[in-house]
Amino acid sequence: xxxxxxxxxxxxTGAGSSAEGIGNGKATAILFAREGxxxxxxxxxxxxxxETETLIVEEGGVASTFVADVTNAAECKAMVAIAVxxxxxLDVLDNNVGISIRADVTEVTEEQWDHIMxxxxxxxxxxxKFAVPAMAANGGGVIINISSMAGLRANSSTPYTTSKAxxxxxxxxxxxxxxxxxxxxxxxxPGLIYGPMVAPRMHGDLREVRKQAAPxxxxxxGWDVGYAxxxxxxxEARWVTGVVLPVDAGLLVxxxxxxxxxxxxxF
Numbered sequence: 056x057x058x059x060x061x062x063x064x065x066x067x068t069g070a071g072s073s074a075e076g077i078g079n080g081k082a083t084a085i086l087f088a089r090e091g092x093x094x095x096x097x098x099x100x101x102x103x104x105x106e107t108e109t110l111i112v113e114e115g116g117v118a119s120t121f122v123a124d125v126t127n128a129a130e131c132k133a134m135v136a137i138a139v140x141x142x143x144x145l146d147v148l149d150n151n152v153g154i155s156i157r158a159d160v161t162e163v164t165e166e167q168w169d170h171i172m173x174x175x176x177x178x179x180x181x182x183x184k185f186a187v188p189a190m191a192a193n194g195g196g197v198i199i200n201i202s203s204m205a206g207l208r209a210n211s212s213t214p215y216t217t218s219k220a221x222x223x224x225x226x227x228x229x230x231x232x233x234x235x236x237x238x239x240x241x242x243x244x245p246g247l248i249y250g251p252m253v254a255p256r257m258h259g260d261l262r263e264v265r266k267q268a269a270p271x272x273x274x275x276x277g278w279d280v281g282y283a284x285x286x287x288x289x290x291e292a293r294w295v296t297g298v299v300l301p302v303d304a305g306l307l308v309x310x311x312x313x314x315x316x317x318x319x320x321x322f
Contacts (some may be wrong), residue, residue: 061091064142066134068125068182069151070096072101074251079201080151081107082281088116090285092147095138096120099140125152125178135185145189147288149199150179155215159230164215175218179225183240187233195237200226201280202244204303219244223299230297239296241287246303269287269304 064089069080077085078096083109088094095116095320096104096111104120111118121137124128138145154174156167179200190196194295206219226242233240247265249257257265266274283302303309 059090059091059285059291063092063146064138064144065288066095066097066138066145066149066186067090067151068097068240069153070177071100072251076251076254078250079167079245079248079280082277083149083151083169083284086281087113087288088118091197093117093142095141096122097125097134097222097266099124107198114293125182126173128181131181132185134182135189136313139189143194144193145186145196147197148182148186149284150182152178153200153201155212157212159213171214171218172235176221176225179222183229185314187236187238190238191236197289198229198238198240199284200242202242202299204244204246204301204307207244213233226299227297234296239292241296242300243280244299244303245284246275246279246301246306248277248280250277259278266282269306271304273304275302275304
């Protein structure tokens with residue numbers, strides 16, 4: 056069904072991919088445009104969002120770029136102002152920016168911890184701080200934050216897990232705070248997605264293990280996250296707020312032990 060976002064204006068942060076391929080932000084931006092939204096593509100690197108813009112425009116969609124560091128309040132304020140200036144309103148904010156390192160509490164440095172919290176959590180606070188008033192001025196809107204299954208289950212990186220759990224917390228808090236302004240706030244928790252962020256460290260065997268880890272036994276991509284974002288941004292989800300939507304092939308409903316046992320048909 057086309058046109059699910061007709062007439063809406065969306066900001067997608069992290070709308071470029073860190074390497075060749077289609078990441079969550081790029082996929083989401085393309086799908087928003089395909090569904091009729093006018094999209095402001097935001098990234099720290101101009102060449103990344105320029106590529107996304109080209110893909111959208113070649114398909115007949117409407118998009119433009121804005122280079123910003125979303126850990127900076129002034130740049131987040133300018134981002135929202137530019138969206139309203141170019142397109143007249145703001146309806147959707149999709150927060151896709153995120154980074155990770157592998158470390159536990161004994162290994163992570165204070166500087167690394169602060170950087171991950173700034174990029175993964177502070178950015179959502181700042182973009183939302185300026186988006187909420189712009190949305191409220193038009194009677195409401197939608198904020199979609201990208202967390203991770205790591206925010207719901209232990210992961211190989213303590214700072215990343217902590218930051219992604221915080222994304223869930225801020226999502227639920229904002230949903231409660233701004234519902235009466237007509238603003239819905241939801242969260243997507245992707246599972247073991249294969250995309251530009253992880254591809255450089257994925258040899259064939261590891262990629263297959265990740266693929267087989269969940270009940271569906273199939274590989275997820277940025278498009279899967281993007282389609283979930285389209286639903287949450289659309290009026291079809293008008294009565295959905297404060298939720299955490301896993302997009303993970305069912306990984307969170309299993310444990311490695313029980314799933315392996317079930318596969319061997321001995322349980």
